[in-house]
Amino acid sequence: MLVSLIADYGTGDPAFTEVTQRLLMTLPQAQIHVLSVPPFSTLATGFWIAQLGLNPGPEERLIYHNCAPRQDDPEARRDNEGEGLTYALLSPNVKVVGVNAGYTLSFIKHHAKVLKGVNVSRSGSQFRSRDVFPTAATAIAKDDFSLLGEVLNIEQIPDPPTSHIAWIDGYGNIKTTIPSHAVHLKPQSKCVIRIGNVVSDAIYSDGSFQVSQGTLAFAPGSAGWTAANGGERIRWMELFLRGGSAWERFGKPPVNQPVICDLET
Numbered sequence: 001m002l003v004s005l006i007a008d009y010g011t012g013d014p015a016f017t018e019v020t021q022r023l024l025m026t027l028p029q030a031q032i033h034v035l036s037v038p039p040f041s042t043l044a045t046g047f048w049i050a051q052l053g054l055n056p057g058p059e060e061r062l063i064y065h066n067c068a069p070r071q072d073d074p075e076a077r078r079d080n081e082g083e084g085l086t087y088a089l090l091s092p093n094v095k096v097v098g099v100n101a102g103y104t105l106s107f108i109k110h111h112a113k114v115l116k117g118v119n120v121s122r123s124g125s126q127f128r129s130r131d132v133f134p135t136a137a138t139a140i141a142k143d144d145f146s147l148l149g150e151v152l153n154i155e156q157i158p159d160p161p162t163s164h165i166a167w168i169d170g171y172g173n174i175k176t177t178i179p180s181h182a183v184h185l186k187p188q189s190k191c192v193i194r195i196g197n198v199v200s201d202a203i204y205s206d207g208s209f210q211v212s213q214g215t216l217a218f219a220p221g222s223a224g225w226t227a228a229n230g231g232e233r234i235r236w237m238e239l240f241l242r243g244g245s246a247w248e249r250f251g252k253p254p255v256n257q258p259v260i261c262d263l264e265t
């Protein structure tokens with residue numbers, strides 16, 4: 001079984017190793033791959049849950065995620081209580097187990113064939129993803145659904161924001177939550193992009209490399225998945241600086257930052 005562990009522990013943080021050890025105690029044959037998202041970024045977490053879970057991969061898959069800012073209640077926490085654990089089943093047989101916080105379930109809520117709470121303690125440890133949740137996650141991975149609780153109301157799960165930074169890749173490309181079908185421009189049209197206090201001209205392209213060296217392209221990127229209704233494939237717009245870093249061009253903005261696009265030709 002492939003296990004994708006998505007969490008905001010930090011790149012290279014030993015917390016990933018600790019959680020991996022707990023998962024392997026009951027899934028000894030699993031192949032565990034870790035993905036570190038920025039601290040408290042439920043948007044990046046939800047984006048990668050969808051990108052990994054809604055695209056082709058091994059038949060036996062578990063996505064185990066933990067990004068729990070504990071922002072559901074501003075009051076002081078008792079016994080490290082936080083957001084509750086949930087289970088989602090994606091087609092054909094991708095199991096997703098993790099905390100329902102912010103946007104973690106936003107991109108998959110309409111794709112899930114099953115979407116339920118998991119009856120496991122919401123408190124008891126500062127490090128719940130190591131000490132509390134692995135037992136439930138691995139039981140579900142092995143088709144033991146005895147801990148499943150009530151069906152979640154998808155109306156209470158927020159929609160993803162429509163124009164924010166979802167991810168910055170290793171090349172400095174900025175992946176956004178702007179769907180490509182919302183952009184109505186002809187190839188090579190000029191547009192203006194604002195992120196924070198930085199404004200830059202860009203060229204709309206239907207293929208990132210169809211711009212000259214040093215040009216900022218605004219183009220459908222590599223991330224996306226088939227729409228929940230089984231129709232067209234959703235592709236997310238990306239900012240790409242050929243020969244450089246779009247992220248640096250815009251002053252190294254954080255994930256979650258709004259992206260403002262003037263799409264007038």
